[in-house]
Amino acid sequence: MTGVLALIGRGTLGLFRYATGLYQLSRDAGYWTFVAPFKGRSPKWKSALHQMVLVGVNSIPIVGLISLFIGIILALQGAYAMRNFGASPYYVALLVGVSMTREIGPLMTAIVVAGRSGSSFAAELGTMKVSEEIDALEAMGLNSVRYLVVPKYLALLVMMPCLTILSDVAGILGGGLFQIVQLDQSLSMFLISTRDALEMRDIWTGLVKSLVFGLIITKVGCYEGFSVRGGAEGVGKATTSSVVVSIFLVIFADVIFTAFFYYTT
């Protein structure tokens, strides 16, 4: 019995420590991103730009392709489910458009970015930790959060919405592809029905989500990297858990957001 209680206690404490760590890291990163520039200590723009290329530009093909496929899948499933109701092509456009912009676009982008960039943040910082590079930076009086985390924060804050828009467009085009091939609709017809189906609100709620997902991915990736102990094995573990934890937290945040947007409509 005490064993079970001890286990629960230890688990809770571990969770608490993790949450505190994440909080401290985001507080520091927030300070160095938003407050320090007004005190004349600007972020490292050059390395932020470099990160933007790594996490943003280089993800374009994979995010685009996955979203296109998801769009096709949504259209197929939607047409199948609504067949018995005699649904018109308008409803397929509505289904694909709304689910892509509100939900699947930001979510798919977050999952791809967590797998590509979150893991590489953890691996990069973890390796630097193991090889004492982070200590060396601190020993010189250079703040490791400012030099290593803030560029990644900025990169994701800029790139997540961009990639999400790309994902929205690719997904909607995928849905359109199905309509054109299957329902003999013209492209312009499809685009008009999508435009009628969508509201501005659908798009911006998706973009708000993507910003939050970006913060989660950077935070978790960098935190896992900083907390690496014990050599190459530790780096591997941190990389894995950065992906698992950030995808979990992204989906958890998504539930809260979706519920919030649902009940406030």
Next chain:
Amino acid sequence: MAHDYQGPMIRVEDLVTYYGDRRILNHVSLEMQAGETMVILGGSGTGKSTLLRHIILLERPSSGHIYIKGHDICHMPEERFNLLRPKIGMLFQSAALFNSMTIEENVALPLRELTQLEDSTIRIMTRIKLDLVGLSGFEAYMPSQLSGGMRKRAGLARALAMDPEILLFDEPSAGLDPITAAGIDTLILKLKLAFRMTIVVVTHELASAYMIADRLTVMDRGEIIAVGTPEEIRNSPHPRVVQFLNRVPEGEPEDAQAYLRSLTQSSS
């Protein structure tokens, strides 16, 4: 900062540090004078590297004080210590060069970030430091293209970039062949004679310790067990010091009962 400060360069006072429940440093007190080379000797896990990391505030103690030129750094806000940091250079065990930068960029980094110097001046200063450690001509190399000894030299050039008054070495000869290790020792001696820096070296290499040290400190299980000149340490009657100097392996546990108990007790 007082320029006519006369006291010890580094004074460690009653330092105690815990990692979790484990006590790493046990009431450590030590003084190092300006211009002195102090070698801290001890086996693995005796807390000597931890002590070094405290001096540059990479760790904070559970209790106790460290004074650098009379300033208590353990109870100083980070921002104020950052003003002191350029006066302390550290060569890490693995050299800790930034792998994504060339050797020149590595050495120039503190100058670029912490000073307002012109690029051309930084370039010249970087060349001088690299020349000092015998690495001129390797400016454009990446750290991965250099041998272990050369990486250490480059790390040393970076530690020297801000012209520190205190230089810390964490196991400078670890992982190096005897000839390269002797080269690093010679370099330390050269720096000591040329710049009169306060140098603290953590090592377990006896030959190297005798060669460079003005004074030696021997640590064991988080405590300082002997401090003195190389001659005094060699003649020390302390059994652990004698054991360390004569390379006697650890004996069997004396208390059979305690040993049995430690085996049967669960680890929690």
